Amino acid sequence: xxxxxxxxxxxxxxxxxxxxxxxxxxxxxxxxxxxxxxxxxxxxxxxxxxxxxxxxxxxxxxxxxxxxxxxxxxxxxxxxxxx
Numbered sequence: 620x621x622x623x624x625x626x627x628x629x630x631x632x633x634x635x636x637x638x639x640x641x642x643x644x645x646x647x648x649x650x651x652x653x654x655x656x657x658x659x660x661x662x663x664x665x666x667x668x669x670x671x672x673x674x675x676x677x678x679x680x681x682x683x684x685x686x687x688x689x690x691x692x693x694x695x696x697x698x699x700x701x702x
Contacts, residue, residue, distance in 0.1 A: 620647050623654035625661060634664045642671060 625631050631650065638646045646667050653663030 620644065622647065623651050623660045625654070625659070627661065631661050631664065634661060634668075638664070638668060642667075 622628065622631055622635070635643060635646055635650070646664055649663045649667045650660035654660045
């Protein structure tokens with residue numbers, strides 16, 4: 620999947636590569652929506668990741684075993700650069 624154009628594409632790629640594989644496509648879509656609406660895609664990535672971390676922290680406190688498998692699946696595989 621291609622990334623939206625930004626002033627700092629290497630930073631955007633680095634931030635997206637730190638997102639777990641299960642959430643990566645959603646984060647890229649949020650970056651595109653931000654770009655098309657005239658906002659900074661990098662800020663959108665930060666916002667989505669922060670929201671995901673808050674949600675996970677809240678649910679882990681309520682259901683400690685619910686996210687045990689997610690911790691095992693957090694393998695970070697970088698996406699390839701286009702071109």
